[in-house]
Amino acid sequence: DQQVKQNSPSLSVQEGRISILNCDYTNSMFDYFLWYKKYPAEGPTFLISISSIKDKNEDGRFTVFLNKSAKHLSLHIVPSQPGDSAVYFCAASARAWDTGNQFYFGTGTSLTVIP
C-alpha cells in the first residue's frame, strides 16, 4: 500500500518558468515531509523539508507548500534551470519515538527543464 503518491511520473518545463511537483499522502499521522532530488547514478540528496506545524517553507528558488486537510504537498521551483533536471522524490515520516525514523517515499517525478 503506497502511503505517499506522486501521480505524475514526468514533467517538462521551459527554463525560467515555474516547476510544480505534486505529492499526496494517505496517513494522517505523518508530521514531517521532505523532498529529495536524484541525479542518475547517484543517491538521493536532501532538498527541502517542512513539518506539519507549517504550511510553507522556502529556501532560495525552492518552496514547499503543505495542505494538511487535503493531505497534499507541492514543491515549487522558480525560476527553473536546466540543472534542476532530475528525479524528485517526496517523502513523509511520522513521529515515532519508539519505532525509529521510517521514511515513506513516493515513486518520483522526473523533471526536465528545457533550455
Place this chain on the structure above:
Amino acid sequence: DSGVTQTPKHLITATGQRVTLRCSPRSGDLSVYWYQQSLDQGLQFLIQYYNGEERAKGNILERFSAQQFPDLHSELNLSSLELGDSALYFCASSPSGLSSYNEQFFGPGTRLTVL
C-alpha cells in the same frame, strides 16, 4: 558527496545465490537505513539500525537480513536470490534516528542484477 559509502557499486549474480552489500555511514552518524528501489518504484524502506541495534523494520523479506557493527558500518545480506530482487539498494545514515525530524543522507547505491 554525501559522506556515505556503499560497496560494491555493481553486483551481478545468479538466482539462488547469496550476496552481501556494505555501507559505511557518515562520520558520527549512528543510524543506518536500507532501501530498495526496483524499476519504476519508489524507495522501499527495508530496515533501520541505530547504534548497533535494529530500530525499525519495513518491507524486508525473510531471505534478507542486516546488521550494524561496532564501528557503525552495516551489511545487508540477501540470500536465495530471485530475479525480482534485481534492484538498486541504497543505504542512508542520519545523526540520530530517534526523531522523525532527521534528514537522511544517501549513498550512491549498489545495483544488483540477478540472472
